[in-house]
Amino acid sequence: MPVSLYASPPGVLFPRGSPQEWGQAARQPPGLLPAQCRAFSNNKILVELDTSSGVATMKFKSPPVNSLSLDFLTEFCISLEKLENDRACRGLIITSAVPRVFSSGLDINEMCGKSREHYAEFWRAVQEMWIRLYSSNMVTVAAINGSSPAGGCLIALTCDYRIMVENPKYIIGLNEAQLGIVAPFWFKDTFVKAVGHRVAERSLQLGLLHSVPEAHRIGLVDEVVPEEKLQEKAAAVVAQWLALPDHARQLTKSMMRKAVLDHMLAHREEDIQNFVNFISKDSIQKSLSMYMEMLKKKKS
Numbered sequence: 279m280p281v282s283l284y285a286s287p288p289g290v291l292f293p294r295g296s297p298q299e300w301g302q303a304a305r306q307p308p309g310l311l312p313a314q315c316r317a318f319s320n321n322k323i324l325v326e327l328d329t330s331s332g333v334a335t336m337k338f339k340s341p342p343v344n345s346l347s348l349d350f351l352t353e354f355c356i357s358l359e360k361l362e363n364d365r366a367c368r369g370l371i372i373t374s375a376v377p378r379v380f381s382s383g384l385d386i387n388e389m390c391g392k393s394r395e396h397y398a399e400f401w402r403a404v405q406e407m408w409i410r411l412y413s414s415n416m417v418t419v420a421a422i423n424g425s426s427p428a429g430g431c432l433i434a435l436t437c438d439y440r441i442m443v444e445n446p447k448y449i450i451g452l453n454e455a456q457l458g459i460v461a462p463f464w465f466k467d468t469f470v471k472a473v474g475h476r477v478a479e480r481s482l483q484l485g486l487l488h489s490v491p492e493a494h495r496i497g498l499v500d501e502v503v504p505e506e507k508l509q510e511k512a513a514a515v516v517a518q519w520l521a522l523p524d525h526a527r528q529l530t531k532s533m534m535r536k537a538v539l540d541h542m543l544a545h546r547e548e549d550i551q552n553f554v555n556f557i558s559k560d561s562i563q564k565s566l567s568m569y570m571e572m573l574k575k576k577k578s
């Protein structure tokens with residue numbers, strides 16, 4: 279019997295209704311998937327569950343860069359909730375269906391020129407995503423097949439294990455400082471837990487985006503593999519973790535993560551107010567606009 283880490287997840291984000299109804303229309307037509315496979319999909323995410331192994335693969339499919347918009351985050355949380363409530367699912371591999379990018383992080387458009395109410399709603403959705411993934415009962419593995427800055431890196435850090443594809447063009451890290459913004463305390467805590475205080479402090483202050491070998495060296499990713507080996511490796515890692523009794527692994531996970539999770543939950547509303555006040559400042563809006571301009575110029 280799975281042990282619930284947080285028996286009643288916060289769930290403030292969702293329009294209450296039936297999560298079962300969601301995605302039905304997008305189910306794969308019969309015959310395209312093996313009998314032991316179930317799939318559901320929405321605009322931005324595809325999930326395939328292999329019921330024989332109990333492992334689901336979640337693929338981000340929101341081109342051009344899988345940025346974490348409010349819609350994306352909502353669909354992500356609903357997908358996580360569905361899997362968490364599905365007794366057939368014990369493990370989750372998160373990866374990207376968009377070439378060369380795992381996720382570009384929070385959608386900067388959601389943080390520019392919007393109302394305070396919008397910023398609050400957006401930030402609550404970012405928190406919700408992290409809470410659900412960080413407290414998940416499932417074994418979670420990030421199969422990072424592309425660049426993964428800022429919020430994209432946070433998703434990977436929030437998983438139990440990270441495997442990244444070796445590619446000299448891919449980068450990963452919490453680069454918020456480079457945008458003139460600040461990674462909040464729970465991003466920082468998640469990072470510190472993975473790489474240790476000294477490495478995290480230097481990386482955060484400088485807003486570093488690490489190459490794949492460097493990310494491996496500092497412990498930001500656990501393993502590096504060639505692209506063609508990624509799915510096989512991720513499946514092997516999940517199988518290894520799932521070989522343990524669920525209750526022992528889940529309680530251990532809960533114990534290891536409790537302090538960080540409790541700290542965040544205790545300061546959730548304050549964190550939303552901090553975000554809204556911070557992001558509404560003219561100087562921050564200017565920094566973000568300049569960063570977006572820079573991204574666009576880089577292309578031309």
Ligand SMILES: CCCCCCCCCC/C=C\CC(=O)SCCNC(=O)CCNC(=O)[C@H](O)C(C)(C)COP(=O)(O)OP(=O)(O)OC[C@H]1O[C@@H](n2cnc3c(N)ncnc32)[C@H](O)[C@@H]1OP(=O)(O)O
Pocket residue numbers: 342343345378379381382383384385386387425427428429430453454457459460461462552553556557570573574577
């Ligand atoms: C006191 C403390 C209080 C606490 C305050 C809290 C403050 C806020 C904390 C916020 C926390 C997290 C922040 C983030 O996650 S911000 C997002 C940071 N992300 C990045 O810096 C990544 C930027 N993108 C890239 O580097 C590259 O796009 C890429 C991912 C490496 C891919 O490169 P590419 O060459 O394949 O693609 P590119 O041509 O650059 O981009 C294609 C189009 O996508 C647009 N775009 C890219 N990233 C984003 C994004 N994050 N949001 C929105 N749009 C994005 C890009 O502009 C291109 O658009 P277009 O085609 O030109 O229109």
